[in-house]
Amino acid sequence: MSDPGPQSCVFCRIVRGEIPARKVYEDEEVLAFHDIRPQAPVHVLVIPKAHVPTLYEAAAAHERALGRMLACAGEIARAEGASDGFRVILNTGRVGNQEVYHVHMHILAGPAPLGPMLSRRN
Ligand code: AMP
Numbered sequence: 001m002s003d004p005g006p007q008s009c010v011f012c013r014i015v016r017g018e019i020p021a022r023k024v025y026e027d028e029e030v031l032a033f034h035d036i037r038p039q040a041p042v043h044v045l046v047i048p049k050a051h052v053p054t055l056y057e058a059a060a061a062h063e064r065a066l067g068r069m070l071a072c073a074g075e076i077a078r079a080e081g082a083s084d085g086f087r088v089i090l091n092t093g094r095v096g097n098q099e100v101y102h103v104h105m106h107i108l109a110g111p112a113p114l115g116p117m118l119s120r121r122n
Pocket of ligand 1: 097
């Protein structure tokens with residue numbers, strides 16, 4: 001997969017209201033919504049509203065949005081019932097297994113502990 005560009009980018013289309021999403025938070029910089037295929041009881045995606053394909057393209061112009069993504073994570077996690085810890089993941093590029101080429105931060109939480117960060121191969 002690679003950058004589809006803002007016209008056909010699925011997350012840009014959610015920002016523009018062209019496809020539905022279960023939104024949980026929005027401000028002028030970022031949008032948060034439930035992941036369509038949740039991998040934990042709490043699984044929310046936080047995205048910058050502007051189209052930034054991956055962290056490789058992130059630049060000074062995006063600092064405000066990228067900062068907001070982290071700054072609102074705790075508030076979103078609490079609002080979703082995750083008051084005893086959560087994990088954020090930001091997959092990047094092929095090796096990072098990034099599926100959607102619009103920067104997004106996963107917020108994942110139990111209630112049960114999530115286990116190790118990566119499964120061991122040996
Ligand atoms: P990643 O592997 O980090 O690129 O994760 C992309 C995530 O986007 C996956 O967890 C998908 O389930 C999620 N996703 C893809 N399309 C949608 C959508 N239309 N609404 C909500 N989540 C989506």
